[in-house]
Amino acid sequence: MNQNQVFQTRLLSSLSKVFPDGQGTEHPVTGGSMLSNETYAFQAAYRTEGPVNDLRVIVDAPAALPVTVRRVGLVPSGLPVYPDHDEHVLRAEPGLFPDPLYPLDEEQTIPAVPGEWQSVWITLQPNGQTPAGSYPITVRFASGDGEVAGVETFQLELIPEDLPPQKLIHTEWFHTDCLATYYKLDVFSEEHWQVIGQYMDTAVKHGMNMILTPVFTPPLDTEVGGERPTVQLVDVTVTGEDQYAFGFDRLARWVELCDEKGIRYFEFSHLFTQWGAKHAPKIMASVDGNLQKIFGWETDATGETYRLFLEQFVPALTEWIHANNLSERSYFHISDEPGADHLESYGYASKLLGGLLQGFPIIDALSDYDFFENGLVKTPIPASNHIEPFLEHNVQPLWTYYCCSQYKEVANRFMCFPSARNRILGYQLYKFDAAGFLHWGYNFYYSQYSKGEIDPYETTDAGKAFPSGDPFIVYPGPGGVPVESIRLEVMNEALQDLRALQLLESKIGRENVLKALEEDLPEPITFSRYPREEEWLIAKREWVNRKIKEALASANV
Template sequence: MSSGNYSFQTRCLSSLTKVFADEELQDLPYANASALQGETYSFQIAYRLGGPQTRTLKSIGVRIETDLPAALLIRSVGLAPSEFPCYGDHDGHVLRSTPGLYPDPLFPVHPNEGIAAVPGQWRSIWITAEIDSDAKAGNYPIRVIFESAEGERIGEEAFELDIVGARLPEQKLLHTEWLHTDCLATYYRVDIFSEAHWIWIERYMETASRHGINMILTPIFTPPLDTQVGGERPTVQLVDVVKDGDRYTFGFGRLKRWVDLCERHGIRFLEFSHLFTQWGAAHAPKIMASENGQYKQIFGWETDASGRQYAAFLDQFLPSLLQFIREHGLEAHSYFHVSDEPGLNHLPTYRSASQIVAKHLADYPVIDALSNYEFYEQGLVRNPIPASNHIREFQENGIPNLWTYYCCSQYKQVSNRFFNMPSVRNRVIGMQLYKGNIAGFLHWGYNFWYSQYSKYPIDPYRVTDAGLAFPSGDAFVVYPGEDGPIESIRLEVFFEALQDLRALQLLESMIGRERVLQLVEEGLPEGLDFDVCPTDTAWLLSRREAVNRAIREGLKTEGR
C-alpha cells in the first residue's frame, strides 16, 4: 500500500518463517490455517517500508479486528546478534552460517509507541491467539490493520483461522528446561531468595508453565552444572543444613515455598538438582551449612564423592528429603539426578555415586542425560536420557519410558533450535517425539545467562553464545525483561511442537496409532525418526492441517 512519499509492503506468514532484515522474503504468503480448542496459535505479518522515504517511520499502530474467541497478543520480532551461529562442520539444513542479526526475541508492542519500519528492511510482528477451550467451531477472519501516527491506514492483511470443535488434550510428555535461579538474581541484582528474587522466580516459572514446561529443576543444593572445575556459581540452596559434628539436621521451609509456587502455576513435577558434579560424578556439589554459628561451605570440589564423609551426609539427608516428599504427597512427582552427561571414562565414579544413592532412591526415578548404553546395561541408571543423535540403541533395546534431550552437540541431521536453523527444524520434534513414543524431553538452557563454565555474567541481548562457547540459541530461550521474561521465537515454536504432539495423541484415540503414523509420514520417502529430520516447512504445515482434518472427520464418525 502506498501513502504519500512511501510504500508499505506486508505479507502474512506462518510462525515457521524467520524474517531477516537484510534479505528478500523467501516464503510465499500463508493466510489460512486451522487449530483446536484450547490451542495457542501464532502467525506473522512481515512488513517493509519502501519508496523514496529515507527515514524510519515510527509509532505505527497495529490493531486487530476479529470475532475469534481468543486472547490476542501482538509482539514485535526483534533482532539478536550472533557472533557464533554454528560449528564449522554444520550440516546443510541451516538458513545462514554467518555472524549477524537474527530474528528471535518477541517484544511487547506498547499502545503508545507502536512499531517502527526502517527503510528497505523487512521486519515482522508476531500474533498469538490463545483460543478458548470452549470456542465455537467455525471460520474466523482476522484483519490486522497498520496505521500511521497520524491515523492513516497504511497497510492491512487478512488471516483466517478455522477452529475445529475438539479440545486439545492435556500434555502427557514430561518436559523440563533448566531454570537457573542464580542467573535471575545476578541479572536483576537482587539478593538470592529475597522477596524480590522470589517475584522474579515466579514470573519465569509462570512463563515456563504456559509453554509446556511441567517439570522444574529444583535446587536443593546449588546445581553443579556448567561450572569451571574449582570455580563456583552463586549459592542457590533451598535446603537449610545445620552440622553438629557428624550429625546433620535439615530445614525445608524454602523448599516448601518452592513447591507451593510450582503448584500454583501448574508445574506438577520436580527434578531435584544433581547430587554429584557434572561430567563424571567425581565430587560433591557445593553445600553450605551452619556449624557452631558460622555459615560455611562443607562440601564441594575438594570433596571426594566416593568418600566416607559425603556418603554419610547423603545417608542422613536423603531420608529426611524423602520424608518431606511423603508428607507433602510428592511421591509420584519427584525425580532425581546423579550426574549430568557422564562419559564411558566416568563409569567407575558414576557407579560409586549411583550405589551411594540407590539404597535410598530405589522407589524413585533417577534420570540422567547420558548417551552410552553401558550405563543402563550395567544397571547404573534406570531412566537414562540419551541425546537425540544417540537414542537409537536405547530404542532398539526396548527401554520403557524413554526420554531424550539435545544441546549444542546435536547439530547434524537432528532437531534443534539454534538461531541459524529454520524453525521447522525446531517444531518437527513434536512429531518425532510421537513416533518414538517418548516419555520426556530435557533441555539445559531456559535462561543460562552466564559464560561457559559460569565464569562471568553476560548480557543476553549482546552475547547469545555463552562467550563464543555454544552456537547462538543453545543457552537460553527467554531474555530478561523489565517486568519478566521476554519470550523468543524458539520458545513459541517449540511449544507448537508440543501442541502437535498432543493433537497426534488425540487423533490416535480416534483412529489408532498405525493410521496416525501413516498420515504423519506421508511424503517422506525415509519415514520420520530422530535422525531423519525433515526441513520442509510446507510439509510440516500440511501434515498438521491433515491431522486437524482427520480429527474433524473423527468427530463426525463419533457423531459429535
Template sequence: MLNRAARMETRCISSLIKVFADEELHAPAQLRGSALLGEFYSFQVAYRANVLMRSLQVRAEQSELGPNITVRTVELVPANMVSYHDADEHVLRSTPGLYPDVLIPFDTNRGLTGYPNQWRSIWITVEVPLNAKAGLFDICIQIENDIGELVSEETFTLEVIAATLPEQSLIHTEWFHVDCLATYYKTDIFSEYHWQLIEQYIHTAVKHGMNMILTPLFTPPLDTEIGGDRPTVQLVQVERTGEKYNFTFERLKRWIELCDRSGMKYFEFSHLFTQWGAKHAPKVMAMVDGQLKQLFGWDTDSKDPEYTGFLTLFLQELLAFVKENDLEQRVYFHLSDEPNLADMDTYRAASELIRPILEGFPIIDALSEYEFYESGLIKHPIPASNGIRPFLDHGVEGLWTYYCCAQYKLVSNRFLHMPSSRNRVLGMQIYKLKLKGFLHWGYNFWYAQFSKYPIDPFQVTDAGGGFPAGDAFLVYPGAEGPIESIRLEVLTEALQDLRALELLEQKVGREAVIALLEDGLEQELSLEVYPQEAEWYIHKREEINRLVSENSCSE
C-alpha cells in the first residue's frame, strides 16, 4: 500500500524472500498463512520510504497471540567471498556486497529507519502456543513516524490449525564452538560468565531444532591448521602421576545438566583423532606435578602406544560415567572428520582400536567414500549430500547427511547468496529419503578458516575468505546473547516441514504424502532436483496443513 503523505510503501511477503536494499522488490504479496500448534510461523513486511524517515515505531498487534509475536528488523551484512568461481546458477546474485541476514530485535529507543528508495524488511514471528485456539487471527502491523502519525498498516491473517506439530524425530547437530564464545565475549573459558553464555546459545539451538550437541571432551581437533592451535575447551580434567592417569568428570557432568535444562537430547563426543584422516591425537591437557601441561597433540602420531594406551583407559572410565548417568541411549562418538581414501590406513587403525572398546555405542563420522563403510570401518557413516548416492544405492540403513562449503552445486545449502528456498527444501528432502540425521559444522564458528584468528561476524561472514559467506555460522553474538539469522529461521521452517509431513503420514500414509509432495513436478524430488520458486514451498506447506486439518477433523 502507498501512503502518499508519509511516503511509505509496504508489502507483506513470505519468509523465503530476501529483500535487497539495492534492487526492486518483485515478490508477490502474501497476506495469509497457516500453522500447527507448537509451530513458529514467520513472515515479513517489506517497506520503502521515498524520503529519509528516522525513529519509526513498529507494532504487531493481535489480542490473543500478541504475547507470542516478536518483531525484528532484517539487517544487512557484508559478503566478500560470495561463492566459488564455478558455482551453479541457482543463486540470487554472485557479486560481493550487502546481504540481508541478521535479525535484530526491534528497539523502540532506536526505532526503525526508512532509507530513501531502499527496500528493507521487518521480520514477524508468531510462536503458536500448544494450547492456542484454532481459527483465524488477524495480525495488524503498524508503522508510525516520530510524531505518532500512522504511515503504514498491513494485516496478515494467520490460521491456527487444531493439530499439534509432533516432536522432531530427526537427530540434528550444528557444531557448537564454545571457544568462539570465550574469544568474542572476552571471558575466561569455563568462567561463570562463559557457562552463562553456553547455556544461552544451547537454549537457542534447541529452540531451532538442534537436539544433539558437540561435546568437547578434549579440545575438538576441527578446522585447525595442521600444527596450529585453538583455545583449550576440555571438559574432562586429567591428572598424570607417574604412569597413571586420573580422570575427573565434574565439568562434563555440569555440561550435561546444563544441556538437560535446555532440552538437549543427544551428545556427540568430540573426535578422538585429528580431522582429515585420524593421523594425530587431539590436544589433551593434564596436571603433571602440579603444572598444566600438554600431553598429546599434533606431534603425537595416532598410533603412538602412549596415546592409544591413554585413550583405552580414558574410554573405559568415560563409559563408566556414561552408565552411571544413564546416558547409554544419548551418546555418540567420533573418530575423525572427513577422511578420504588416502587416509584409509590411519582411519583403519583408529577404527580397529576404538570399535571393540565402544561396542554397542554408535560411532558417526562425516565421510563420503563408500569404501569406508564397505570395509566395515564404520557402521554409521554421514556422507555429504553430493556424495550420498552410493550409500543410497546400496541400501545403507539409518543414513544421515551433511553439507558444508563443498556442497555448492545443485544440492541444497544456505549460503547468503542462495535463495531461501534452497535452505527450506532440506526438510522435504530428508523426508523423501528417510534420513535419520543431519549434521553441519557451523553453528557459531567465529574464526577465520583453520582458526588462525578471530573475526567479527557482523563484518566477516566468510571466515576470512575461507568459505562462501554464510557457511560458518547461523547465529551472531549479541550483547545479551545469540542473535538469529534468516538462515537459521528458514532452516527451522524446513525442520517443521519435516515434522508436518511425518504427522500427515500418520493420517494418510507415506505413499500419499510422497504423491502430494511431488504433485505437478516434472521429476521426482531429490537432493539435486527440487523446485526453485519460493512460492512453491509456501503453497505446498499450505496443502500439507490443509490435509492435516481435514484428516484431524475426520478422526
C-alpha cells in the first residue's frame, strides 16, 4: 500500500466498489489464487492530492499470463434502490456509482482528479499454456514524463486444474430490438447481425449459455396498446382464411450464429403477453404481398383465430426444430410473471400449448406455487424471495430468478449493492443444486414499458422505474462492441465459484463440501440468509482452491 502523501495507491479485490470519496477502499488485498481456465480480477485504486499530468497505468506480468487493464467509470443513478430497502446497501442516495469498465491500453491516460479515489480493473486470463506457479503482477502508475507515482505488486498463484464445464443453464434476456435502436440499424440488416454476434460473444464469455430467441417480437415490458420494434425471426404468410405458411430461414441464421458463438440453449419468446397471458404478441405477416400486423393487443388470447394460428405455427416450428436436431436444446415460454389473478387465462394458454408442445420443457418466471401445484407449468422459475415453497416441495428441476422486486434480503446485482451480494449467488445455486438461473435484462436500453429509448450512460434505471443495475449488465460501446460492467464480471465470478464447488465435490464428496461451506456460519445458507462480507467470499474461495490443490497433490503421489 503506497502511503505517499501526494499519491496513494491500494490493491483491492474485484468485490470492492470504489467511490470518489474513498468508500470501497477499506479492504486492501495482496494476492490470491485461481484455477488454470478461469478469469481472475483485482483492482488498483489510486488517489492524488495534486495534479498529475498524463497519468498512465502499466501492468507487468509474465508473457504467458495475458492481462487486460480497464478503467472503472462512474455513471449516474436517479433510483439506486426503492425507499423501503434493507440495510445491506453501499449507499441509497442518487449519485454516481462505479460500474462500466472502459478499455484501456498503456498509451492511454487515466483521470487523476485531486482528492478523488478512482480505480483500474485488472483481468488475468491464462491461455492454456501458462505453467502452474506463483506470479508477481506489478502495477505502476506513471506521469507523462515517466516519473513513477506509485507501485503495487499482487501475488497470484495459478493452480494446474481446470474448472469443469458449466452445467447451470443461464440466460440474461437478450434484447435484439434495443441494439437496433441504439445503433440506428435496420433490424436484421448485416450490420445488425454483426452487432448481435458481438453481444453474443460477450454473453457467452460470461457464462450465458441460453438466449431469448424472438420467433416473434417478445411481449416483454411493453405498455398495453404499445409496441416494441419488430424483431421477428419467423416469416408468416397468410395463405387463406385462418391459413398460414411459415418460413424459418432467418431463424436458421440465428441458430447458426449461436452455434458459432457457443450458445447451447434456445428459449423461444413468449407466445402470450406478459402479466396475464390475455393477448397475443405482435405478429407480422405477409397479406397479399404486404407486410402487416395480424395479431397483437387487440387479439383475445382465448379467441378462435389465435388458437387456429398456434395450432398451425407450433407444429411447424417443432417440426423444424426436430429436423435441425435442436430438440434437446429448445425451451418455450407461455407468459412472463403471471400472478394469482391470472390462473384462468394462464391455464387456458398452458393447456393449449401443453398439448402442442409435448416433450418440450416450458419455463416461465412466476412466484405463485399454485401454478405448479395445478400443473399449469412443468418448470416454474420462482423469484428468489418466493422460492421457499418450491424448495419445500422439492420441485425439480429447480430454477430461480431475480429482478427489480428482489431488493430485500436476497442476492441481486444493483449498483448500490455490495458486489458480495451479487457473487454469493454462486454458493446458493450450488447448495440448492439449481438447474437454471434467469434475469430479464442483459441489454434493455428502453424506458419502462418500452416507451422510448434511453442513453444507458445517462439513464441506468429505465427512467427511475427500476433500481440502477437491473435493466442491463452491459453498456453499448463503439463499433457495436459492448462495454462490460463490474456487475457482469462479478456475476461471472459467481458462476466460476459454482463450478469450483462442483469440482471440489468430485474430489471430496458433496456432503463434505456442504459441511465445510457452512462450518463457520451461525446459520445455514438460504436465499435470504447468507454471509454478507466480501472477506468471507474471498476466504471461502481460497479454501476451495486450497482443497482442490491438496486433492491434486494426493492424486499425483
